Structures are given as structure tokens and as C-alpha cells.
Amino acid sequence: xxxxxxxxxxxxxxxxxxxxxxxxxxxxxxxxxxxxxxxxxxxxxxxxxxxxxxxxxxxxxxxxxxxxxxxxxxxxxxxxxxxxxxxxxxxxxxxxxxxxxxxxxxxxxxxxxxxxxxxxxxxxxxxxxxxxxxxxxxxxxxxxxxxxxxxxxxxxxxxxxxxxxxxxxxxxxxxxxxxxxxxxxxxxxxxxxxxxxxxxxxxxxxxxxxxxxxxxxxxxxxxxxxxxxxxxxxxxxxxxxxxxxxxxxxxxxxxxxxxxxxxxxxxxxxxxxxxxxxxxxxxxxxxxxxxxxxxxxxxxxxxxxxxxxxxxxxxxxxxxxxxxxxxxxxxxxxxxxxxxxxxxxxxxxxxxxxxxxxxxxxxxxxxxxxxxxxxxxxxxxxxxxxxxxxxxxxxxxxxxxxxxxxxxxxxxxxxxxxxxxxxxxxxxxxxxxxxxxxxxxxxxxxxxxxxxxxxxxxxxxxxxxxxxxxxxxxxxxxxxxxxxxxxxxxxxxxxxxxxxxxxxxxxxxxxxxxxxxxxxxxxxxxxxxxxxxxxxxxxxxxxxxxxxxxxxxxxxxxxxxxxxxxxxxxxxxxxxxxxxxxxxxxxxxxxxxxxxxxxxxxxxxxxxxxxxxxxxxxxxxxxxxxxxxxxxxxxxxxxxxxxxxxxxxxxxxxxxxxxxxxxxxxxxxxxxxxxxxxxxxxxxxxxxxxxxxxxxxxxxxxxxxxxxxx
Amino acid sequence: xxxxxxxxxxxxxxxxxxxxxxxxxxxxxxxxxxxxxxxxxxxxxxxxxxxxxxxxxxxxxxxxxxxxxxxxxxxxxxxxxxxxxxxxxxxxxxxxxxxxxxxxxxxxxxxxxxxxxxxxxxxxxxxxxxxxxxxxxxxxxxxxxxxxxxxxxxxxxxxxxxxxxxxxxxxxxxxxxxxxxxxxxxxxxxxxxxxxxxxxxxxxxxxxxxxxx
Numbered sequence: 001x002x003x004x005x006x007x008x009x010x011x012x013x014x015x016x017x018x019x020x021x022x023x024x025x026x027x028x029x030x031x032x033x034x035x036x037x038x039x040x041x042x043x044x045x046x047x048x049x050x051x052x053x054x055x056x057x058x059x060x061x062x063x064x065x066x067x068x069x070x071x072x073x074x075x076x077x078x079x080x081x082x083x084x085x086x087x088x089x090x091x092x093x094x095x096x097x098x099x100x101x102x103x104x105x106x107x108x109x110x111x112x113x114x115x116x117x118x119x120x121x122x123x124x125x126x127x128x129x130x131x132x133x134x135x136x137x138x139x140x141x142x143x144x145x146x147x148x149x150x151x152x153x154x155x156x157x158x159x160x161x162x163x164x165x166x167x168x169x170x171x172x173x174x175x176x177x178x179x180x181x182x183x184x185x186x187x188x189x190x191x192x193x194x195x196x197x198x199x200x201x202x203x204x205x206x207x208x209x210x211x212x213x214x215x216x217x218x219x220x221x222x223x224x225x226x227x228x229x230x231x232x233x234x235x236x237x238x239x240x241x242x243x244x245x246x247x248x249x250x251x252x253x254x255x256x257x258x259x260x261x262x263x264x265x266x267x268x269x270x271x272x273x274x275x276x277x278x279x280x281x282x283x284x285x286x287x288x289x290x291x292x293x294x295x296x297x298x299x300x301x302x303x304x305x306x307x308x309x310x311x312x313x314x315x316x317x318x319x320x321x322x323x324x325x326x327x328x329x330x331x332x333x334x335x336x337x338x339x340x341x342x343x344x345x346x347x348x349x350x351x352x353x354x355x356x357x358x359x360x361x362x363x364x365x366x367x368x369x370x371x372x373x374x375x376x377x378x379x380x381x382x383x384x385x386x387x388x389x390x391x392x393x394x395x396x397x398x399x400x401x402x403x404x405x406x407x408x409x410x411x412x413x414x415x416x417x418x419x420x421x422x423x424x425x426x427x428x429x430x431x432x433x434x435x436x437x438x439x440x441x442x443x444x445x446x447x448x449x450x451x452x453x454x455x456x457x458x459x460x461x462x463x464x465x466x467x468x469x470x471x472x473x474x475x476x477x478x479x480x481x482x483x484x485x486x487x488x489x490x491x492x493x494x495x496x497x498x499x500x501x502x503x504x505x506x507x508x509x510x511x512x513x514x515x516x517x518x519x520x521x522x523x524x525x526x527x528x529x530x531x532x533x534x535x536x537x538x539x540x541x542x543x544x545x546x547x548x549x550x551x552x553x554x555x556x557x558x559x560x561x562x563x564x565x566x567x568x569x570x571x572x573x574x575x576x577x578x579x580x581x582x583x584x585x586x587x588x589x590x591x592x593x594x595x596x597x598x599x600x601x602x603x604x605x606x607x608x609x610x611x612x613x614x615x616x617x618x619x620x621x622x623x624x625x626x627x628x629x630x631x632x633x634x635x636x637x638x639x640x641x642x643x644x645x646x647x648x649x650x651x652x653x654x655x656x657x658x659x660x661x662x663x664x665x666x667x668x669x670x671x672x673x674x675x676x677x678x679x680x681x682x683x684x685x686x687x688x689x690x691x692x693x694x695x696x697x698x699x700x701x702x703x704x705x706x707x708x709x710x
Numbered sequence: 711x712x713x714x715x716x717x718x719x720x721x722x723x724x725x726x727x728x729x730x731x732x733x734x735x736x737x738x739x740x741x742x743x744x745x746x747x748x749x750x751x752x753x754x755x756x757x758x759x760x761x762x763x764x765x766x767x768x769x770x771x772x773x774x775x776x777x778x779x780x781x782x783x784x785x786x787x788x789x790x791x792x793x794x795x796x797x798x799x800x801x802x803x804x805x806x807x808x809x810x811x812x813x814x815x816x817x818x819x820x821x822x823x824x825x826x827x828x829x830x831x832x833x834x835x836x837x838x839x840x841x842x843x844x845x846x847x848x849x850x851x852x853x854x855x856x857x858x859x860x861x862x863x864x865x866x867x868x869x870x871x872x873x874x875x876x877x878x879x880x881x882x883x884x885x886x887x888x889x890x891x892x893x894x895x896x897x898x899x900x901x902x903x904x905x906x907x908x909x910x911x912x913x914x915x916x917x918x919x920x921x922x923x
Binding site: 066067068069096097098099101131135138139140141216217242243244 | 740743780816854870871878879907910912913915916917918
């Protein structure tokens with residue numbers, strides 16, 4: 001009996017090897033935990049200060065914001081041991097009655113890497129003194145002393161499962177290294193703007209972008225940041241901080257954004273280190289910049305939009321249309337003042353009506369889908385192709401291949417040519433149609449504002465922009481003094497018109513280039529082929545008039561040619577993804593290293609052969625996909641486990657639309673990526689893994705098939 | 711099992727709970743250095759009226775306070791604040807302590823309480839301004855107590871930030887810290903530009919009036 005008691009006692013004494021030091025204060029339960037039970041001399045391991053915070057109270061991040069203090073830990077370690085700096089979890093933003101703080105609620109695990117001495121013999125004793133400020137509406141500084149004694153041995157042994165789970169959860173909360181380069185520039189006002197070069201993101205899937213500066217000083221703690229997501233990446237206008245020193249070479253911080261995925265939203269955090277880019281001086285008076293500092297008032301927004309519209313007149317695409325208008329004006333010059341005015345008003349009406357239509361589309365799409373990004377139409381290769389055709393046709397007209405008065409003379413052109421008021425109206429419409437694609441990149445920032453506003457403001461801003469576009473004309477038609485400056489009509493008009501065909505052709509070339517970005521090289525084939533057909537149709541129609549059989553035949557043929565040209569658009573709708581794949585997927589940015597390209601046939605074949613199959617449906621613009629790859633799918637441990645289990649790894653790229661993948665997504669009831677399917681050997685159906693993966697999750701899936709094998 | 715440490719409370723814990731509830735929607739914009747400091751008029755704990763405009767020609771120090779704040783207590787218990795107030799007074803500097811936490815919030819004081827605190831703490835400011843609507847704090851964009859400001863003889867804001875360089879509630883840290891305000895005051899009085907003119911203030915969150923949203 002005594003011996004039994006002695007054994008029991010020995011067992012109890014052995015327990016402190018796992019000892020966790022707990023400090024319970026009024027508002028925080030803090031515990032020092034280690035991810036190993038036994039340490040190996042010289043081999044680093046992790047400890048964590050785990051704070052369980054009283055509900056509604058919070059502790060602070062390394063940069064606490066406008067008030068507050070970060071938790072500090074002072075270590076007492078044996079000689080030769082080393083403790084690194086705290087690795088912080090992703091912070092949250094708190095508004096304490098108008099004062100902005102960065103910190104944690106409910107719980108926080110502060111991770112620290114400890115390196116024991118290489119010559120360690122016997123147990124390792126770690127002592128720590130921590131102090132933290134904990135606040136609700138009341139702030140209280142608290143502190144605690146912690147001690148942990150860990151046995152040492154030839155090999156490190158892991159902590160009990162509950163503790164390991166704690167660490168795994170904590171590691172998931174640590175921001176990951178940003179996959180994108182970042183830079184920042186300083187405006188003349190001193191306010192910095194951060195650019196995260198995440199190219200190809202979709203604006204409508206990214207929410208709540210916030211940049212937490214790592215340190216006080218360079219950047220102000222802002223209650224709200226207004227980031228914009230464009231094809232170039234994420235642009236975050238910031239406010240300069242209180243420090244009076246020069247801006248740092250590198251601006252560090254944590255970027256937190258919420259991504260909308262098929263099943264809901266996923267919050268992602270990245271550590272960003274942005275290099276100071278002296279060449280980048282954010283414009284002080286841009287909508288994006290203005291929207292950042294103080295919220296832009298509607299009046300200001302309208303003013304900016306008007307300016308933007310004016311500037312549109314200088315865009316090369318619009319220029320030919322305006323020149324046409326100028327020529328028409330010159331013709332009108334001889335006529336009465338009222339004629340001129342009516343013409344100017346009709347043109348303005350055409351422009352405004354088009355902008356109103358655009359606003360209506362934007363507002364209705366937003367109402368049904370939730371959000372819309374400018375240039376949304378450019379995600380559609382069909383649109384790009386149609387615009388290329390339009391440019392080409394207008395170019396042919398300007399070149400004189402067919403007459404302004406000709407029948408079937410191109411999409412708006414016939415109407416444009418219908419002199420007088422109607423013609424002027426449709427010239428306005430044409431100007432807008434032509435202006436939009438050419439200037440989308442330029443207007444992206446400005447329109448970002450309009451799109452983010454409630455419906456009436458969106459409409460107002462877009463209309464103001466239209467007014468800006470029409471304004472020079474309107475002014476001209478109402479000012480006889482300006483009209484007198486116009487040159488007399490003459491042969492120069494024809495020559496100018498012919499010359500202006502060339503910018504139109506150039507615009508068509510540009511649209512075809514855009515198309516290749518969306519579809520790969522096949523797009524060129526369809527576009528140029530379609531243009532030949534259009535030219536052919538124009539030629540047929542010019543051959544002669546009358547009601548003879550030949551004329552009708554030619555008309556039929558022309559119609560067929562045009563139909564065929566437009567049929568190319570259907571082909572495009574079918575094949576963008578395959579085209580992209582054929583060109584090596586270079587535009588998509590999805591990495592296929594170590595993976596086979598997904599096809600249903602390949603999947604079926606591998607499943608039928610009884611092989612385990614893992615399918616990853618991803619897209620270049622899907623951040624969650626990217627994160628999953630980094631933290632779970634492409635880690636050395638997962639790669640090794642995949643290899644050992646003989647898993648067939650298939651990757652489907654949904655960057656562009658792909659009907660095969662869309663079909664699979666639909667079958668499993670998903671609307672988008674990420675989607676992960678895992679077929680265990682011989683399984684009748686795949687297992688759908690969660691959209692946020694961890695390494696442990698993949699490893700446990702793989703080990704379960706290993707076990708069933710045995 | 712001997713390794714469990716006894717849960718221990720910090721020195722302040724039992725005694726102090728600081729209400730730090732500003733509920734006002736408050737745009738934390740602080741005035742620019744090198745620009746004229748925001749003017750204010752306030753009545754002190756003895757009923758005397760002070761106006762910044764009247765203090766032209768004198769260097770002025772502003773100190774936001776909340777006597778229940780551990781960070782304020784650190785500097786009063788350590789006699790740091792009182793010492794600097796006396797030094798300033800000896801050099802002809804007007805040191806104004808402003809009790810700017812809103813009425814009903816902790817740290818808000820009546821004139822009598824303010825005078826009691828000055829006596830019991832042996833403090834030596836030129837005056838303790840009673841600012842129950844946080845007007846002064848708001849004008850200066852104060853976020854914490856103590857938040858410190860120096861206004862030069864021309865009425866220009868030349869320093870804003872913390873009292874010193876070690877953000878802790880530990881009195882023992884005072885001698886180790888750079889006393890930003892003292893250094894800056896010496897520079898201002900010597901007619902030199904302030905080298906560290908904007909520093910990170912630390913302390914308890916300011917409590918602005920809840921109603922004034």
C-alpha cells in the first residue's frame with residue numbers, strides 16, 4: 001500500500017513537466033502554455049501566453065491605436081536560451097466612444113518562439129513576467145508572473161492534444177506573409193497611399209479592407225479606411241500619423257480583408273511590408289484620394305464627375321466622334337442660331353440618356369446581385385468583340401468604304417447620319433458607347449466612388465459625368481463667338497474624316513488585345529475573321545441597288561456574313577477557359593506545379609482505378625484559394641503525405657468561366673470557388689472539404705485512407 | 711505542482727477601476743504643430759477665468775488629467791508631475807492642468823475636489839481648469855490622460871504627445887524614461903526648435919461626454 005502511494009506520488013510529481021502557469025486576474029485568465037511536453041536541447045519550440053478575456057473587455061495589439069497599451073512579456077531564461085519577439089494574432093478594431101483601438105476580445109494567444117540552450121541538461125525552466133492593459137469602458141493595467149518547467153530529452157515530444165489544438169488555432173490567427181508585393185507613396189499633403197499589387201482581384205468579392213499599421217507614428221489610426229479594389233490591386237488611402245519624422249523606407253502592417261465566397265465570407269489577414277516608392281505621388285484631387293480623407297460630399301463628387309466628363313473629350317476613342325460632330329457643326333454654321341442650339345441640346349440629351357441607361361443598369365445589377373464593379377462588361381469577351389466590330393465598322397465608314405447614308409451601315413452609324421436632331425442625339429449615344437471602353441481604366445477610381453453610393457447619388461454622379469462630356473459642345477452651340485472660330489466647310493473635312501479612321505482602327509486593335517487577355521490567342525482568330533466578314537458584307541451591299549434577284553441574293557449573303565461574324569461571339573462564350581488553358585494559362589496566374597489539370601474524364605478514370613483523388617477548384621482572383629494553398633495544400637508535410645498516399649492531384653482553374661467546372665460546382669451545390677473534393681479509394685462519392693483548409697485537416701483525411709488500407 | 715504561481719493582482723487592481731467611457735462620436739483630429747494652438751477659455755477650480763489668448767508672451771503647458779487613472783497616478787505618486795510643474799513655474803511657464811473628463815464620468819471633478827487633489831498630491835500647476843464638457847481636450851484632439859501640449863510665447867503649438875518615453879504604469883520606470891515635456895520645454899525656452907515635437911501619448915482613454923454625439 002505504501003509502495004502504491006509512493007508510486008502515485010511519483011506520478012503526481014512527474015506531472016509538473018506539463019505544468020502550465022495560470023494567472024487569474026479580475027478581467028483576464030492568462031496561461032502560459034508550451035507546444036512541446038519535452039524539449040530537445042538547442043531545438044526551438046513555441047510557447048504561448050493565452051489570454052481569456054472577460055466578455056466585452058479587450059486587450060491590445062502591438063500597435064494599440066489611439067489609446068491603450070500592448071501586452072508586454074519579459075522573459076527570464078537560463079543562460080544560452082533565447083526568446084524571440086511576440087508573434088501577434090490578427091487584431092480587431094474597437095471604437096471606444098470615438099477613440100479607435102486595435103486589440104483582441106474574448107481571447108488572444110501571443111506566440112513566442114523559445115530556443116533552449118544547446119547544452120541543456122535536466123529540465124528547462126521558463127519564467128515570464130507579463131503586463132497588459134485590459135479595457136471595457138474602464139481600463140485596468142494587470143500583470144502576472146508565469147513559470148513553466150519542461151523536461152528535456154533526446155527528442156522533443158508534443159504537448160497533449162488539447163494544447164496542440166490551442167496552438168493550431170492560434171497559428172491560424174497569425175497573419176500570413178502577403179503573397180503580393182506592396183508599395184506606398186506620399187501625396188504632397190503628406191498623406192500616404194498604400195498599393196497592394198494583387199492583380200486580377202474581383203472588386204465585388206472583396207469587403208472590409210483595413211490596414212492596421214504595425215507601429216504608431218507614420219500612419220494615423222483611422223476609424224474607417226476607404227480602400228478601392230481595381231484590376232491593379234488594392235489601393236488604400238491613409239492619413240499621415242503624428243510622428244514628425246520622415247516616412248519610413250518600409251511601411252509595415254497587417255492587411256485584413258473579407259472575401260465573399262460561395263458559402264459565405266472568409267476573413268483573411270496578411271502581413272504587409274510596403275516599400276516607399278518615391279515615384280508614386282498620389283494625386284491630391286482624385287476621387288479616390290478625396291474619398292479617403294474626409295468623406296466626399298455629393299456636391300464635390302458631382303464637381304469631380306463633371307471634370308472627369310470634360311477630360312473624357314480628350315480620350316483618343318472619343319476624338320473621332322467629336323470630329324464627326326465638329327464637321328456636322330461646320331455644315332450647320334451657315335444656318336440659324338436656333339438650329340445650332342437644337343443640335344447641341346440633342347447631342348447633350350443623347351449623352352445624358354446613355355449615361356442614365358448605364359446608371360440604370362448599374363443600379364439594377366447592384367440591386368439584384370449586390371455589387372458591381374466598373375468595367376464589369378469587360379469581363380465578358382463578347383462585349384469586347386462587339387466593341388471591336390463597332391470600332392472597325394465606324395472606321396470603315398470614316399475611310400469612305402461605305403457612305404454615311406448607306407443602308408445597314410453599322411450599329412449606330414445609320415442613325416447618326418440621319419441629319420438633324422435625331423442624328424445629333426445618336427451621335428451623343430455613340431460618343432458614350434465609344435468613350436466607355438476606352439476610358440474604363442482611367443475612370444475606374446472615379447467611378448469607384450459613384451458605385452459605392454446609394455442609387456440616387458450613383459445616378460447623379462454618372463449624369464454629371466455625361467454633362468461634362470457634352471459640355472464643350474453645348475457651350476459651342478450656344479456661343480456664336482466660338483462658332484466664328486470654326487473653319488469653313490470644305491475639302492479638308494473629307495480628308496480629316498478619312499484620317500480619323502486610323503484612330504478608330506487603332507481602338508479596334510486595342511479591343512482585340514483586350515480580348516486576347518480574356519480568351520487567349522483564339523480570340524484573335526474569331527475577331528479578325530469576323531471583321532473580314534463584316535467588310536465582305538459591306539462590299540456586297542455596295543454592289544448595287546434595285547430590286548433585282550442579284551441584289552436580294554447579295555443582301556442575303558451579307559446578312560449571313562454578319563450573322564457568322566456574330567456567331568463568333570457564341571464561340572467565345574463557350575471557350576474562354578479552354579483558350580486560356582491552351583495558351584498555357586499564362587493570363588490566369590494559377591500555379592499548376594505538381595498538379596494535373598482537372599478534367600471530368602481524368603477524375604473519373606482515377607476514381608475508377610481506385611486511386612485516391614484530390615480535386616482543387618481555384619481561381620487566380622480567389623484569395624481564400626491562395627491562402628488554402630499556402631497554409632494547407634502546398635506545405636512540405638502535405639506534399640509528402642499526398643505523395644505517400646499516392647493521391648492523384650487535380651486542379652481546376654476557374655479564373656475564366658469554364659462550363660465543365662461550373663457544372664461540377666453546380667452538382668455539389670456550389671456557386672463558386674474554392675471547392676475541394678476528396679475521393680477516398682473506392683468511395684462512391686467524394687467528400688467535400690470545408691472552404692477554409694488547414695494542414696491538419698488534409699493530413700487527417702490522408703491518414704484515414706492509410707488506415708483503411710491496412 | 712509547486713510551479714503554479716499564486717494569482718496575483720497588480721498594485722492598482724483592488725483600489726482602482728477607471729471608467730474611460732467617452733461615448734461621443736469624436737473625430738480624433740489634433741491640431742498641427744507649428745500652427746497657432748486652438749484658443750480656449752475656461753474657469754479654474756478657484757473660479758478664475760483663463761483664456762489662452764491672454765497668455766500670449768508666455769509659454770504654456772497643457773496637461774489632461776484624470777486622478778483615478780493609473781498612468782496619471784504613476785506620475786503623481788512618483789512626484790514627477792509635481793516636480794515638472796514647479797520647474798516650469800520657476801521659469802515663468804504657465805502650467806495648466808485640465809480636468810477634461812466629462813461630467814458623470816470617472817476623473818471628472820468639482821472645483822473643491824480639484825483643490826483637494828492639488829493639496830493632497832502637493833501639486834503646483836498655475837491652475838486646474840474645470841472642463842466638464844471636454845471642450846479643451848476636444849480642441850486639442852486629446853485621446854488619453856495624461857496628454858501633454860506645449861504652446862510657445864507666440865501662441866504656436868510646439869509639442870504634443872506623452873509626458874515621457876516609457877509607456878507603463880510603473881513608477882520605477884520614471885527615472886529611466888526620457889522626460890519629453892521637460893526636454894521640449896528647455897528647448898522652447900532656449901529659443902530652439904523642439905527635436906521631438908510629436909510623441910506617442912500613453913495613458914487612460916479620454917472620456918468624452920456621452921450625449922454630445
